[in-house]
Every structure is written in structure tokens, then in C-alpha cells.
Amino acid sequence: xxxxxxxxxxxxxxxSRFRTGLMILSCSERYAVAIRRFAEEHYPFIAWTILYRYDxxxxxxxxxxxxxxxxxxxxxxLDLLLAIxxxxxxxxxxxxxxxxxxxxxxxxxxxxxxxxxxxxNENIDAFYLHRSxxxxxxxHLLWRLASHSEIRYVAANVxxxxxxxxxxxxxxxLRVSFLLLRGxxxxxxxxxxxxxxxxxxxxxxxxxxxxxALNQ
Amino acid sequence: xxxxxxxxxxxxxxxxxxxxxxxxxxAVRQAGGDHEIMIVDNASSDDSVEFVRRNFPSVRIxxxxxxxxxxxxxxxxxxxxxxxxxxxxxxxMVVDRNFLNPLLAGFSDESVFAVTSQIFFQxxxxxxxxxxxTGFFWDKGMLYAYHExxxxxxxxxxxxxxxxxxxxxxxxxxRKFIALGMFDELYLPCYVDDLDLSYAAxxxxxxxxxxxxxxxxxxxxxxxVRQFTPEELxxxxxxxQLLFLWKNLTSPVLLLSHFFxxxxxxxxxxxxxxxxxxxxxxxxxxxxxxxAIRSRFVRRPPRLxxxxxxxxxxxxxxxxxxxxxxxxxxxxxxxxxCLGSNAGANRMFEIIRHxxxxxxxxxxxxxxxxxxxxxxxxxxEFCTKVxxxxxxxxxxxxxxxxxxxxxxxxxxxxxxxxxALRKEMRSNDFDIAQFEYLQTAQLVDIAVRFNVATAVTxxxxxxxxxxxxxxxxxxxxxxxxxxxxxxxxxxxxxIYARFDSLAALTPEDSKYIARFNxxxxxxxxxxxVDLSYFRPDSSPPDxxxxxxxxxxxxxxxxxxxxxxxxxxLPGVRTRFPDVRTYIVGGEVPRELRELESHAGVTVTxxxxxxxxxxxxxxxxxxxxxxxxxxxxxVLEAWAMKCxxxxxxxxxxxxxxxxxxxxxxxxxxxxxAEAVIRLLEDPALRSQMADRGxxxxxxxxxxxxxxxxxxxxxxxxxxxxxAPRS
Numbered sequence: 001x002x003x004x005x006x007x008x009x010x011x012x013x014x015x016s017r018f019r020t021g022l023m024i025l026s027c028s029e030r031y032a033v034a035i036r037r038f039a040e041e042h043y044p045f046i047a048w049t050i051l052y053r054y055d056x057x058x059x060x061x062x063x064x065x066x067x068x069x070x071x072x073x074x075x076x077x078l079d080l081l082l083a084i085x086x087x088x089x090x091x092x093x094x095x096x097x098x099x100x101x102x103x104x105x106x107x108x109x110x111x112x113x114x115x116x117x118x119x120x121n122e123n124i125d126a127f128y129l130h131r132s133x134x135x136x137x138x139x140h141l142l143w144r145l146a147s148h149s150e151i152r153y154v155a156a157n158v159x160x161x162x163x164x165x166x167x168x169x170x171x172x173x174l175r176v177s178f179l180l181l182r183g184x185x186x187x188x189x190x191x192x193x194x195x196x197x198x199x200x201x202x203x204x205x206x207x208x209x210x211x212x213a214l215n216q
Numbered sequence: 217x218x219x220x221x222x223x224x225x226x227x228x229x230x231x232x233x234x235x236x237x238x239x240x241x242x243a244v245r246q247a248g249g250d251h252e253i254m255i256v257d258n259a260s261s262d263d264s265v266e267f268v269r270r271n272f273p274s275v276r277i278x279x280x281x282x283x284x285x286x287x288x289x290x291x292x293x294x295x296x297x298x299x300x301x302x303x304x305x306x307x308x309m310v311v312d313r314n315f316l317n318p319l320l321a322g323f324s325d326e327s328v329f330a331v332t333s334q335i336f337f338q339x340x341x342x343x344x345x346x347x348x349x350t351g352f353f354w355d356k357g358m359l360y361a362y363h364e365x366x367x368x369x370x371x372x373x374x375x376x377x378x379x380x381x382x383x384x385x386x387x388x389x390x391r392k393f394i395a396l397g398m399f400d401e402l403y404l405p406c407y408v409d410d411l412d413l414s415y416a417a418x419x420x421x422x423x424x425x426x427x428x429x430x431x432x433x434x435x436x437x438x439x440x441v442r443q444f445t446p447e448e449l450x451x452x453x454x455x456x457q458l459l460f461l462w463k464n465l466t467s468p469v470l471l472l473s474h475f476f477x478x479x480x481x482x483x484x485x486x487x488x489x490x491x492x493x494x495x496x497x498x499x500x501x502x503x504x505x506x507x508a509i510r511s512r513f514v515r516r517p518p519r520l521x522x523x524x525x526x527x528x529x530x531x532x533x534x535x536x537x538x539x540x541x542x543x544x545x546x547x548x549x550x551x552x553x554c555l556g557s558n559a560g561a562n563r564m565f566e567i568i569r570h571x572x573x574x575x576x577x578x579x580x581x582x583x584x585x586x587x588x589x590x591x592x593x594x595x596x597e598f599c600t601k602v603x604x605x606x607x608x609x610x611x612x613x614x615x616x617x618x619x620x621x622x623x624x625x626x627x628x629x630x631x632x633x634x635x636a637l638r639k640e641m642r643s644n645d646f647d648i649a650q651f652e653y654l655q656t657a658q659l660v661d662i663a664v665r666f667n668v669a670t671a672v673t674x675x676x677x678x679x680x681x682x683x684x685x686x687x688x689x690x691x692x693x694x695x696x697x698x699x700x701x702x703x704x705x706x707x708x709x710x711i712y713a714r715f716d717s718l719a720a721l722t723p724e725d726s727k728y729i730a731r732f733n734x735x736x737x738x739x740x741x742x743x744x745v746d747l748s749y750f751r752p753d754s755s756p757p758d759x760x761x762x763x764x765x766x767x768x769x770x771x772x773x774x775x776x777x778x779x780x781x782x783x784x785l786p787g788v789r790t791r792f793p794d795v796r797t798y799i800v801g802g803e804v805p806r807e808l809r810e811l812e813s814h815a816g817v818t819v820t821x822x823x824x825x826x827x828x829x830x831x832x833x834x835x836x837x838x839x840x841x842x843x844x845x846x847x848x849x850v851l852e853a854w855a856m857k858c859x860x861x862x863x864x865x866x867x868x869x870x871x872x873x874x875x876x877x878x879x880x881x882x883x884x885x886x887x888a889e890a891v892i893r894l895l896e897d898p899a900l901r902s903q904m905a906d907r908g909x910x911x912x913x914x915x916x917x918x919x920x921x922x923x924x925x926x927x928x929x930x931x932x933x934x935x936x937x938a939p940r941s
Contacts, residue, residue, distance in 0.1 A: 171617070179733075
């Protein structure tokens with residue numbers, strides 16, 4: 001049994017039977033380092049794969065791992081998700097550390113076709129997303145609601161996509177149309193790549209062969 | 217040498233005079249000439265006058281009937297002075313024996329209003345809050361004035377422009393001083409009067425200069441701490457800065473922004489610093505506001521330079537900057553400039569090395585892994601200063617309207633980098649701030665705020681790269697990429713518009729940038745190669761061996777190899793089944809590692825030295841379809857006398873012809889044919905390798921490209937040296 005249904009229907013986790021694991025480092029580096037240390041100390045028998053965000057964890061780049069989430073397009077993100085789902089990990093670790101901007105990775109964790117899913121908070125306390133831990137999950141969510149920050153950020157983000165994004169998109173369209181129009185006008189002024197712009201005397205600074213620069 | 221009157225204003229400072237006057241007398245003796253030393257006494261209640269009269273009979277004394285404070289006392293002294301140059305000294309200054317001549321030599325032309333000395337504190341170990349070399353910047357309706365660090369280049373340059381000449385350690389042209397209305401009594405009891413006067417002088421086109429060779433030692437605020445608490449002094453300074461703006465700003469836009477932002481600054485200070493200094497300063501300044509407004513109408517020489525040119529422009533910085541032989545350049549890099557990592561890092565390193573041979577170059581760079589800090593000593597060998605900032609992405613959402621490239625902002629516009637850049641800008645008067653890539657270019661506002669001329673090198677134009685990606689993408693991806701292209705085009709256009717000069721690596725990139733904004737000044741400064749490192753030897757290459765080198769975090773390199781192995785290599789293998797392909801370079805991703813399952817393909821990963829691979833290669837392949845900019849790998853192959861087959865994208869920026877220095881093929885079949893042609897024909901290989909080698913030597917040495925950078929900088933400096941009114 002795998003995926004989200006396993007949260008409700010799977011038997012309680014037997015950690016000794018885990019063989020493959022995916023660590024989704026949906027958190028900043030200090031937490032990521034702590035989670036990784038925890039996993040490798042307590043479960044050395046699990047073959048860990050680390051999924052890290054391209055920009056966030058330079059410290060992990062040269063270590064044992066498979067994925068980096070530097071996919072910039074929706075298509076590539078889907079490819080990544082499918083690759084992870086095909087890998088059928090026994091356990092998936094995700095960090096829920098009350099930080100902004102790691103939402104997509106957390107969602108990826110939930111969709112990752114896991115057998116068991118374990119989440120970590122900022123104190124590196126962890127519990128499995130399993131029916132036996134619903135009280136823990138409830139407490140975690142209430143704690144988040146009380147401390148506001150992450151929930152407020154998620155709400156603001158949703159608001160920004162629904163309300164502000166269309167406004168931004170219209171602005172983008174107008175601005176890019178203007179730039180393209182200006183580009184077309186400028187292209188008419190172009191003379192074979194020799195003149196870069198009205199203000200530019202030249203697109204190349206001429207050089208003598210010995211390396212000394214000439215006046216233009 | 218011109219003669220001067222040295223005016224020392226004092227109030228109850230007998231002990232300070234006892235320390236200071238002998239040093240001034242000694243300095244005058246050293247300088248020679250007919251100089252006057254005058255003590256202006258603000259009606260001291262101690263026996264200062266008697267003390268000076270008794271112990272220093274050569275010193276002239278001007279006793280005043282009451283305490284006219286700093287402003288009134290000095291004004292009266294200047295009116296009574298006998299010479300046209302007046303040197304104002306605080307009574308807590310001890311001067312260096314050689315301080316006078318360099319100061320007076322600064323009045324070399326008619327446009328010099330003042331020359332100020334370099335200040336050291338008398339107390340050893342005390343933080344050097346003031347140096348005499350001053351600057352200011354305008355931000356959100358407020359003016360921030362500060363002292364800059366002094367370095368060896370200032371000594372070499374002898375005289376550098378400074379925003380204001382400090383009233384306690386500077387020489388003034390007396391006629392100009394009087395013409396400008398002298399120190400304004402608006403600033404009683406002290407502070408900002410000197411800024412006000414120097415600002416008026418700059419507005420008239422008269423310079424204030426800093427002379428590092430003239431040295432004074434200051435017992436900071438020795439007089440004022442007897443009369444005011446530090447908190448009171450802070451309020452006085454803040455109030456006077458406000459009065460300065462209210463009196464001097466003529467630009468309605470700047471005035472409006474000042475009054476708009478002022479409440480925010482007050483609230484910010486209360487909230488963040490738990491201080492009410494600015495609030496008290498506003499109250500204090502408001503009481504004197506009518507006087508400040510009246511001062512606006514006092515007759516002064518006509519203003520030639522506008523507020524905007526002085527506060528936001530580069531008039532002061534550039535007033536004598538363009539003639540400097542050695543420039544002070546700051547490089548801002550998105551990753552560590554070093555050799556052997558990737559072409560971009562190589563280029564940054566080589567350009568910095570070249571420029572540092574003739575200029576004072578400092579570097580601020582991001583690094584993403586601790587191991588990268590090992591390269592800092594290499595840079596320190598020739599750089600003035602190297603600051604490395606760990607790249608820790610900011611977690612704040614940067615664009616609620618989703619019109620900015622979030623990853624770019626999150627990853628590179630980090631608070632740590634902004635703080636480091638701000639600190640460097642504040643403490644050094646850079647002539648040029650050179651940003652590398654759009655990643656760091658987005659921090660340009662900090663340099664602009666400090667009136668530094670700015671340039672950016674765009675190794676790969678991001679919007680053009682996305683457009684190229686879009687053309688090769690499948691249908692569902694196109695929409696996504698199109699949105700990202702719009703975001704990037706708008707963003708890069710808004711960033712580039714703030715630069716004085718832009719440099720792209722290829723004419724195509726230059727053209728693309730300039731097309732969307734014809735006002736930009738765009739140069740093409742191509743890629744280079746280290747010809748002393750990449751040298752061929754006489755050993756023959758291996759049989760039927762193909763090579764590709766690259767840094768595989770750069771996705772166009774990954775795409776190139778996937779394309780080559782899947783679409784081109786089968787065609788080559790039909791003619792040469794034993795052909796071997798080496799893919800050399802670090803940061804190999806999973807999809808590239810999987811290519812090793814194809815026969816004859818070896819993915820080496822990172823190697824310490826790639827030259828043996830070039831030597832063994834029969835043909836170098838660069839089947840690039842994506843990305844923009846100039847590919848350094850082609851140059852390396854040329855320098856190693858290795859024949860090259862590439863695509864039009866791979867040959868972009870090279871002044872070459874297909875069939876002459878290299879072979880260019882646009883599709884998989886043509887590419888395979890070109891590779892086969894070279895593998896079959898040793899004479900053609902040799903001919904092409906020789907021509908490529910000659911081309912690399914003729915046009916692409918780093919020294920030649922470094923010279924082009926210098927040329928660009930000179931042009932930028934020249935442009936900014938002209939006054940703008």
C-alpha cells in the first residue's frame with residue numbers, strides 16, 4: 001500500500017524493514033544538515049536519496065544523492081515527480097519547519113508514492129504521517145495556526161496567485177508588448193551589428209594586435 | 217608656495233592649546249614661508265589668552281567679547297585673517313610636522329575651494345570614525361553623510377574629491393569662503409556648517425579635495441563633550457542635517473520625497489532602535505525652519521550644478537576621477553572567480569587578474585560551498601580586498617505580483633550580500649563597480665546610491681536563453697517558458713537600464729540587449745583563453761576519439777550531450793564503430809550519467825586537468841543548441857590545436873567561417889557528417905587545428921580582452937567627469 005491512502009490504511013511502520021528512503025530537504029540548510037545527520041545516524045541501513053533545492057543546499061551538492069530540484073518548468077517538475085514515484089521509496093522524510101518558500105517540495109513529498117511518510121519540525125522532532133499519529137498531526141497544525149507565520153504565508157501566497165497574479169500578468173503583457181514594439185523600431189535602425197545603439201559608438205572596442213586599445 | 221593664516225578657535229581649552237600650538241608652530245617652521253597663526257578666543261573663562269600670550273609670543277590672538285560658538289568664532293577669525301588661504305583647526309588637533317605644504321599645494325587651480333587633511337584619532341585603539349575623506353548618499357528622502365576609509369591609492373593620487381572639507385582641519389580659499397556667505401549661523405552651536413558650505417561650493421562648481429599626505433591627530437569632540445551629552449550631540453547633528461536639506465534642496469522631487477519619507481524614518485528609528493533622536497531633531501529643526509527658509513534666499517554665487525547631479529549623480533566623485541591612471545574597481549561576482557571550475561569563473565578570474573596588475577581591484581563574491589573558500593588566497597595575491605559571502609537563499613517571497621524571477625532574487629539578492637556591498641561602498645570610493653551576470657546586477661542600486669559608475673558583464677543573456685529554450689521545448693512547456701521569458705525580459709530590461717555600461721560576450725547578445733532599450737551603452741567583450749596554460753604538444757591524438765568538456769550545472773551542456781549521444785553519435789558509429797566519446801566536466805547530473813550505457817561513451821566527471829583529454833582527442837565536438845554567450849571550450853580546443861565541430865549556437869560570437877577554422881553543422885545528420893569528415897581526413901584536421909590555433913592567439917588572449925575592459929572603464933569615467941546641471 002502506497003501514497004496518501006497508506007496514511008490511513010497501512011499498518012504501523014516497522015523501521016527495520018525499510019531499505020530505501022528519500023529525504024526531501026524542504027527547509028533551510030541548518031535544518032537540512034540536522035535531518036540528514038539524524039537519518040544517517042539512526043538508519044544507516046537505509047539507502048538514502050536526497051532531494052535538495054538547487055539554490056539552497058550547496059553543502060549537499062557533492063554528496064551521495066540523486067536529485068536536485070532545479071527544474072524550472074512545470075514539465076520538468078512533473079518529470080521529477082514521476083521519477084520519484086517510480087523509485088517507490090519505503091520512507092520519505094519531509095521537513096515542515098515553519099519556513100517560507102518550500103511549499104512545492106512539501107507537496108512533492110505528499111505525492112511521492114511513499115510507503116511511509118515522516119515529517120520533521122524545526123526542533124527535528126519527527127512523527128510518521130499515519131493514523132496512529134493523528135493526534136500529533138492535529139497538535140502540529142494547531143501549533144502552526146497559533147504561531148501564525150507559516151499559515152499566514154501560505155494564505156498570502158494563495159491570495160497573491162488568485163488576486164495579484166492576474167494584475168501582474170496584465171502588466172507584464174503590456175510591458176513586454178512595449179519592449180517588443182521598441183525592439184522592432186530599434187531593429188530598423190540597426191546596421192549590420194556594427195551600431196549597437198544610439199548612444200553606443202560601437203559594439204566592439206577596436207584593438208591593436210599587441211593588446212593596446214585604440215580610441216574609437 | 218602661498219602663505220596662509222592658521223586659525224585655531226578655542227573656548228576654555230588651555231590644556232588643549234598647550235598640546236596643539238607647539239605642533240602647529242613646528243609645522244609652520246617645516247613649511248617655511250610667511251604664515252600666520254591666530255588664536256580666536258570665544259571669551260574663555262580660563263586663562264587661555266594669557267597662557268598663549270605668555271608662552272607663544274609669535275601667535276596672534278583675537279579675543280572675542282562673548283562665545284560666538286564654532287560658526288561665529290571662525291567667521292570672525294576668517295574676516296580678520298591676513299592671507300587668502302585660511303586653515304581652520306580645532307583646538308583639540310595636533311598636527312603632523314609635514315601637514316601644511318601638501319594642504320597648500322592643493323590650491324593648484326582656481327576651481328579649488330578647500331583642501332582637507334587626513335584625520336587620525338589621538339587615542340590609540342579607538343575606532344576611526346572620521347578620516348577627513350567624506351561622502352554622502354541619498355536614500356528614501358534622507359541624506360546620509362559619512363567618512364570613507366583611506367588607502368594607499370589616495371596617497372598615490374595625492375588629491376581626491378571629497379564631499380565636504382571638515383571645518384576643524386581644512387584649508388579654505390578665503391575669498392570664496394566669504395563669497396559663499398561663510399559658515400551659516402543657522403547651524404549654531406556646531407556641526408554640518410562645513411557640509412553646508414562645501415555643498416554650496418560644489419553647486420557653484422568649486423571643488424573640495426582630500427589630501428591624504430596632510431595629517432592631523434584629533435582628540436574627537438574634546439570641546440563639545442564638556443558642554444553636551446553624546447545624546448544631545450546626536451540630536452544636534454540630526455537636526456542640522458534636516459536644516460541643511462530644508463535650506464539647500466531646490467529640486468521639488470527630492471524635497472517631496474524627503475517630507476514623504478521623514479515620518480517613516482522617525483517611526484522606524486523608534487521601532488527598531490528604540491530611540492527618539494530623529495523625532496527630537498525634527499522638533500529642534502522645526503523651531504529654526506523659518507530661518508532655514510530665509511537662508512534659501514540669501515544671495516550666493518549662482519548654482520551651476522543641480523541637487524540631483526550632486527546627490528544622485530556623479531559630479532563630485534568624477535570631478536577629477538577621469539584623469540586617474542589607477543582606478544579603484546569593485547567586482548561583484550555570483551560565484552567564486554577561480555580557474556578550472558567553469559568558463560564563467562575562469563573569465564572573471566582572468567579579467568580580475570589582468571585589471572589588478574594596473575588598478576586597485578577588490579572583489580565581493582558569493583560562494584556556495586565551503587571548499588570554494590580555498591580559492592580566496594589565489595585572489596588575494598593580486599586583489600586589494602576579497603570578501604566572500606556564503607550564499608544562503610533568502611526565504612522571503614520577493615514578488616507578490618509574480619513579475620520578478622523569484623529564484624534569481626531568492627538566491628542572489630540576499631540580505632548578507634546587500635549588507636556586505638553597502639559596507640564596502642560606504643568605506644571606499646570606488647570608481648567602477650563591475651557586476652557579473654544578472655544575478656549580481658540586480659544589486660546595482662546600492663552602487664548607484666553611492667554614485668559609483670557601474671558596468672555589468674552578461675555572460676549569457678537570460679531572456680535570450682529562455683527564448684532559445686522555448687523554441688526547442690515541447691508544446692506544454694512552451695507556455696510555461698513563455699511566461700518565464702516575459703518575466704525575465706521585463707526584469708533584465710529594468711535592471712540593465714540602471715547601468716552606465718553593459719558588456720555581452722557576443723555581438724548577437726549585445727544586439728539583443730540593445731534592441732529593447734536603445735539608450736543602453738552596450739559593448740561586446742568576448743571570451744578569452746589562457747594561452748600559456750592551454751598549449752599543444754607534439755604527441756599524436758588517440759584514434760577516433762571525440763571530446764566534449766563542460767560544466768554540467770549549465771543545462772545547455774547537458775542538452776548538448778544528450779542530443780549528441782542520442783541523435784548524432786549513431787550516425788558517426790555507422791562509419792567508425794570504434795569511436796570513443798569522452799564527456800569531461802564536473803557536477804554531472806543523473807540524466808548525463810545514464811549516457812554511459814551507450815557504447816563508447818565515457819563520462820569522467822570532474823578532472824583536475826583537462827589538457828590531456830584535449831591532447832588525446834581527434835575531434836572536439838560542441839553540439840550546443842541552447843544557451844547564449846560565447847563558449848570558452850571552443851577556444852580551449854583551438855589553443856590545444858584540436859579541430860572543432862560545432863553548431864551555429866556553439867560558434868556564436870566567433871569571428872570565423874565554417875570550413876576554415878572549424879566546421880559548423882545545424883542538424884544531427886550534418887553534424888555526424890562533419891565529424892566523419894574530420895575523422896577521415898588527417899590533412900583537413902591539421903589544417904583546421906592550425907587555423908584555429910592562430911585565431912585564438914590573434915584575437916582571444918586575456919590581456920587583449922582585459923585592455924578592452926580598461927577602455928570601457930575610461931570611456932565611462934570620461935562621460936561622468938563632465939558636469940551635469
